[in-house]
Amino acid sequence: MNRRNFLKTTALAALATAATRWNFAMAEGTGSIFTLACPTSFPDLDPATSFSNDGAVLANVYEGLARYIPATETSEAKIEPLLATGWDVSADGKTWTFTLRDGVKFHDGSPLTSEAVKGSIERTKKIGGGASFIWGPVTSIETPEPLKVVFQLSEPQPLDLIASAGFAAWIYAPSVLDKDNAWFNAGNDGGTGPFKITRYEPGQRAVLDRADGYWGKVPENGFKTVSFEITEDSTLAQNMIESGQADWTYSLPYENLEALKSNPDLNVVVNPSFETLFGLYNVKRKPLDKVKVRQALSLAFPYDDVIAAGTSGFGTRAKGVIPAGIWGHDADAPVPKTDLEAAKALLAEEGIESGLELTMTYSSSQAIEAVAGELWKANLETLGITLTLQPMAWEAQWQLAKSNPEAAQDIFVMFWWPTFVTPYDYLFNLFHSEEKPNFNLGYYSNADVDAKIDEAAKLSGTDRPRAETLFREAQRKVIEDAAAVFMLDQPNVHIIRADIKGYKDNPAYGHITFVNELSR
Known part of the structure; x- marks a missing residue:
């Protein structure tokens, strides 16, 4: 059996399992169900500490001011x-x-x-x-x-x-208020939102049912149940959305989008996003503790090829970590271009000889990250560098990086979208010094950068032009120090069933669907 047939057979077997789950849910009489095939799981359902893909669930259970x-x-x-x-x-x-x-x-x-x-x-x-x-x-x-x-x-x-x-x-x-994190992660909640958590199976699914007496408007034929099905296999996710087993999904391979667009049962929704892809260099490990080595790796990254092959041209070149559409974006940021000869010269300056081995971790559910890794690996091989690609479930990748920098990955690849719409969110979380790693997973620390980020944050409410200048200065120093390789900015691409009404994408809330606004 060839690889393609093997993958197809495996996906169909998984789809049969999903169908069993679906039929079981319908048999339970839960009513009108909106099903999301989610490529990542939800590591934390505590509204105080949630800071990952779990926001997709919590945004339907809780509300802010x-x-x-x-x-x-x-x-x-x-x-x-x-x-x-x-x-x-x-x-x-x-x-x-x-x-x-x-x-x-x-x-x-x-x-x-x-x-x-x-x-x-x-x-x-x-x-x-x-x-x-x-x-x-x-x-x-x-x-x-x-x-x-x-x-x-x-x-x-x-x-x-x-x-x-x-x-x-x-x-x-x-x-x-007196409940601990374990209470929330057992599937309990205390929100005001249109749905409440009724079933939570970590690593598999979260099921929400409509809350009685919700204060807001509910559309005619609005959904009564929401099922978040964790579907890390993109082949399975595509089968689910095409067959009607799911109503919404994302992170499908870009090369499949044209075929999906031609399917009358589907809508492919493409919108600008505030989402950027990058790789954080582990500055605590040799030889990545040397700026010129990190600069060389960034010069070896095939930016245009990754955008062409990995996003079918939908992506755009990242100009640092703050994407277009966020105030403080620096359209003229001095990001490097692919230049293998310049990369070779920098490695020679630092005495790096052929045989260097590096490990890059990335989310196994993100096809674009795999493409980026493979193309980068090919370029690095011409420089005598072996890049080992290590796909991992998101939680495992994150936990490895947070545990011990000296034993962690060399390069941590991830997407970032904003907590709220400000450049502070990107720079503070990813490059401000941290005593205990959370999202600064390259472990970068620069007192001058910290000071600029902090001062810009203080001025954000009174002197935005000065705040923007400081944020840009901080980002340019991060670029100069090659704390990360800034790969690309990508649009939001979500695939939904054509009979879903009321869908609107909001880039401020990455890959979150406000299901109360929808109907069939």
């Missing part, structure tokens, strides 16, 4: 009230007063109040995990009225934008 609405051809980007109905900010930008929506109830039946907002954010800050850094400027939270909450800040910040974040901005019920 506000939501970011991206710009269109006819309108500018804006922040829209959600659990809040509006807000006021003092002249100095340091006091924000939010008015809460009346009549909202948590899934346990308790009402949304200012005390609940205060308790949620204080728990998130106290735990200090995930994206809790977004609340760093908040010095105190006051609750003068049941539906008014007042935030005092250490410096002027765009708190409406912060409150629209896709991580760490969730508001949850007072009854769950």
Whole structure:
């Protein structure tokens, strides 16, 4: 049996298993089901600490005070009230007063109040995990009225934008404030969202059912159940979406998109995104502790070939880590171009001889990362460097990188999309010094870069032009130091069934589908 037939047979066998799951769900009488074939699993369902692909689930269970609405051809980007109905900010930008929506109830039946907002954010800050850094400027939270909450800040910040974040901005019920991480990851929740978690099987699926008494508008023929099926095999995911076993998926090979577009049962939705692909160099391991070696590796990366072969031309060249569409993007950033002769010269300067071996880890569910690795590997072989490609499940890749830098990978490849729409999110999480690795998985540390990032963050609410300058200076230093290889920016490409109504992609919330807005 050849490899292609083997993969097809394997996928069909897995599809039969998926069909059994689907039929079982239908037999349970759960009603109208929206099924997502998700290429990654959900490592953390605690709304205080979730900071990965689990946002896809939590965004349908929890809500924040506000939501970011991206710009269109006819309108500018804006922040829209959600659990809040509006807000006021003092002249100095340091006091924000939010008015809460009346009549909202948590899934346990308790009402949304200012005390609940205060308790949620204080728990998130106290735990200090995930994206809790977004609340760093908040010095105190006051609750003068049941539906008014007042935030005092250490410096002027765009708190409406912060409150629209896709991580760490969730508001949850007072009854769950004392629950630990294990309680949430057993499939329990305390949100106000349109759905509640009714079944969670780690590594396999999460099932949500519609919450009674949801405050928001529910479309006619809206879905009653949401099933997140973890489907790391892209062949299986494609079979599921084509057969109708799934209603939504992404991360399918780009070369398959034309065939998918010709299928009348499917819609291929392509939109700009805030998503960028890069590889973080492990600066704690020799010889990657040398700037010129890292620069040489970046010069050996086949940028144009990866965009052509890996994205069928849909991708664009990354200009650092801050993608187009995010304020602070540097269209003139001095990123390197492929130049094998220049790479060879830098390696010679550092005395690097033929025989160097490096390991690159990447997510096994991301076809583009595999393509990038294979093409890079071929270029590096001409320089006498062996690049071992190590595909891993996302959680395993992440845990390896967070454990011990000296024993971790040489190059960590991943995508990043924003926690909230600011260059600070990209630079702080990926390149600001960390005592304990979280997402700075190249372990880069530069005091001058840290200072510029921190100062720019403080100025974001009062002097955006100066903040942009500082963010760009910080990014240019990261590029000069070759802390990472900046591979490409890619659009959002989602495949949905043609009978789904109301779908809109929001790049501020990477690969999140707000199922309450949809119907069949």
